[in-house]
Amino acid sequence: MILSPKISTLLIWGILFLCLFTPGWIEVLRFGEFRWIWKYGNLLTKVAVNLMLFWSLLLPILIWSKDKNNFKAKKVWVILVFIPFLYHLILLNLTIFKNNY
Numbered sequence: 001m002i003l004s005p006k007i008s009t010l011l012i013w014g015i016l017f018l019c020l021f022t023p024g025w026i027e028v029l030r031f032g033e034f035r036w037i038w039k040y041g042n043l044l045t046k047v048a049v050n051l052m053l054f055w056s057l058l059l060p061i062l063i064w065s066k067d068k069n070n071f072k073a074k075k076v077w078v079i080l081v082f083i084p085f086l087y088h089l090i091l092l093n094l095t096i097f098k099n100n101y
Contacts, residue, residue: 005077008059016052016084019045056085 003011022045029038060078064071071078 005059005063005074005081008055009077009081012052012056012059012081012084015048019049019052053085053088056081056083 023042026038026041029035029041059081063074063078067074
């Protein structure tokens with residue numbers, strides 16, 4: 001059973017924003033006795049971002065397969081949940097196909 005599209009969208013966006021800001025907050029721990037917090041914190045944020053990107057790709061497919069007849073009513077939430085995946089896909093394409101001048 002999946003969560004409702006509204007709750008899943010808010011969870012995906014919330015966790016992604018948290019994971020984008022957490023490495024900056026724990027950067028002060030990089031050079032000190034709490035380096036292990038910085039190391040595991042960076043690893044956990046990378047894992048969480050990748051899981052949320054996978055979930056933002058998978059959730060629209062699950063919503064469509066579950067509610068094919070009522071898909072238009074959830075179209076806005078599906079678009080909102082798909083935006084993080086598209087954003088990272090565009091950034092990946094820009095870095096791969098960047099012209100070196």
